[in-house]
Amino acid sequence: MSAATLEQGLAELGLHLSPETQARLAAFAALLQKWNRVYNLTSIRDAGQVVTHHLLDSLAVLPHLAGIATLADVGSGGGLPGIPLALAAPDCHPALAVTSIETVNKKASFQQQAKIELGLANFTVVNERVENVRPEAKFDAVISRAFSELSDFVGLTAHLLRPGGRFLAMKGVYPREEIARLPAGFRVVEGHPLTVPRLGAERHLIILERN
């Protein structure tokens, strides 16, 4: 993994993370690559692409998390975007706690191992189908990347949100057709184009609320 690519990418995102946090992000990337061989966590195997497609892509949403203290990452796979967000939070969003929900046991086990190895106090793993999760306290927001189309995302996760909570959907091209298929009771309140350094692909963060 190129530490310089990460450092430069973070600067382009306007994120000021300490050298220690950057080292922990690099350590997570190394864990992901190491365990990918066994657990098949991601199709991305190139070290540089792990930085752009996983670390920087996940962290690009950070400026849009203002006011959110509890965040559920649904269908998190190898811990994306949840683990990079939890790693960066102490430097730029100290109130943030991330709960990661993943149904596949081996992926959740990887995340638990990463939590232990990286000492992630603000990160919790739940190995369960999201529809079966009944949190003690509902979340300020739920986020997902590459999980499902918008209508399924809101349908499967609405029970996790506190009143006034928000759905954050990380998407590629602006998902006009998915928005048109949203069920009644949900609306898009913000749509942000995201520029992820060196990714070379469109990204959008779509923010939704209940009506």
Ligand SMILES: C[S@@+](CC[C@H](N)C(=O)[O-])C[C@H]1O[C@@H](n2cnc3c(N)ncnc32)[C@H](O)[C@@H]1O
């Ligand atoms: C395409 S992967 C995306 C993983 C990660 N978010 C990323 O961007 O790399 C979708 C993940 O959602 C998980 N998943 C699918 N249905 C789920 C459900 N009902 N509850 C929890 N996780 C689910 C799958 O096991 C898979 O790991």
